[in-house]
Amino acid sequence: MRAGLLAAAALLGLWASAAQAGPHDVAIxxxxxxxxxxxxxxxxxxxxRHLEGAIGWPASSLAGKFLTSRKATTGYLAEVKPGLALLExxxxxxxxQQLQLKPVLQVESxxxxxxxxxxxxxxxxxxxxxDLAGKRVCSTLGEYPRYLTAVVLDGQVDAAKAWKLKPVRQALKGVRGxxxxxxxxxxxxxxxxxKAREMTGGKELRSIHASAPLPPIPVVVLGDxxxxxxxxxLVKGLLQVCDGEKGKAICAEMHLTRIVPVDAALFGAAEKKYGG
Amino acid sequence: MPSRPKVHNARLLGPLLAVAVGLLQAGCIWNLPKDLVVLSTMDSCPDYGMLDLAEHASAFDHTTSSDELRCALHKLRTSPIPYEVHWTGTPARICYLLADRTSNPDDRDRLATEGVRWAEIAYEHGSPEPGRVQYYLSINLGLAARDHAALALKNVRVLEKALLEAVALAPEEEQGGPLRMLGTLYLLAPPWPDGIGDSDKAMKYLRRAVQEYPDHPLNLIFLALALVDAEEEAESADATMLLKRAKAMIEQGPYGDARGRWLKELKNVAEKGELHLD
Structure with missing residues (x-):
């Protein structure tokens, strides 16, 4: 299939190296x-395919991979070096910094x-x-103590040092815990x-800290x-990809409402907290 | 005077018969979906009666030839009398066995959709095997929705309800099929609170499937997937052991056309967990 695309791309004169692994790959x-x-x-x-159509690129000139874990994602980014990624x-x-990621857009969902x-x-x-010093904290951010400490907790507590941090894959597991x-x-x-407050015994759950607004899922380009x-x-196409009846339906399949320009102030504030 | 009605009757008989035959040929007698997969080479099908078919079909599995399954489905579609077989899960199971092995996505969708309808017909008529029927409704619905997120999302609660009933009434079907499918549904559905995804429930049903039905390779593969998903070191050792056992079973067992698909599933889980099976 890819050989055929190469021929088509050459005919259209749009791509010198269409469908090769790397810049035209998308990681999610x-x-x-x-x-x-x-x-x-x-x-x-x-x-x-819908995105390619929106920007007039040959079909299958982009390849994508959906990755569910941090480990698989970091491995894929390092090995394949995709041009674009949507990342938690x-x-x-x-x-x-390591991969020179630049947010160009963000997800609305x-x-x-x-x-x-x-x-x-x-x-x-x-x-x-x-009061949580030495306590067991089960969090979906358990694998990301630095983000939890700097961005969510605004530096008030060093989660990795002060807490017994236990990573959980799903928020529900933390609630049950x-x-x-x-x-x-x-x-x-x-x-x-x-929703957790509606569960049996959930009425007693309460918040002892609320973070500042957090950055949404960015659409990033990797290096140059x-x-x-x-x-x-691509950026232009992504801004329109969820428009129209067809685009709306395709985006809804992936729970995307729209892809919009990046909120530079929000990301800037979080980057400042996170540090270099 | 008596002759005139006869004339009318004779005139009406032809068109009525034609309509009846047309309805039978289209599967409309059962109000099946209009866009059925055309079953080819039906001339060579054995001329068995419905009771023979009922007995014969109870042994259908992944080793049954596609021709045999198609013949059985053709017979069911065109049978004018509501034999008992229609109210069991058998027609839906035949559709599932065919859909599962079909590589053409359109044909797979249509066969699975037909299977859903057969299950609905059986359920509507008070099937004596409601748990079995709910299982085959679910598995066909799952196949039909495989590439259609909107359909899958729309039906996720329906699937959960049907599978809970199947787990309660017929957990033994396909050696823990309802347990296996419900566990996998909880594993892969969007997570709480927007979806029914729940890794604890997934683990509970998949562990039960392996404990009660350890001889079905898919039970082992999907529990391994749940363990890999948990991403804990101790769990990956268990997952490796499960996949090794499943691999040996698939390679030696009578799984017919399913062998390749299950080995592919197994390979995906091993790759996801970076598990070495050699």
């Missing part, structure tokens, strides 16, 4: 979408993004972040906290492997 690491690499592939393919914010901050996070406890004796007394605290966004003209075309 979004943890709240569900599914896995194999089950997500048809949806990602449909999204990319903590991983973006972790790899920003009711389901996929975390507008702010609360540190949630049940034990009435726990009233402030300082707190309700069963297996964890002293967890991290939840507003909608998760509201993607030529500027192609990058600009």
């Amino acid at each position: 690491h979004v943890t709240r979408l569900g599914g896995d690499t194999a089950t997500a592939q048809p949806f990602l393919d449909r999204f990319l 914010p903590p991983l973006y901050f972790e790899l920003r 009711a389901e996929l993004i975390t507008p702010r996070l609360h540190v949630v406890v049940k034990d009435p004796a726990l009233k402030a972040l300082a 707190v309700l069963r007394g297996e964890c002293d605290a967890t991290t939840l966004d507003d909608s998760q906290l509201a 492997a993607l030529p500027a003209a192609e990058r600009d075309a």
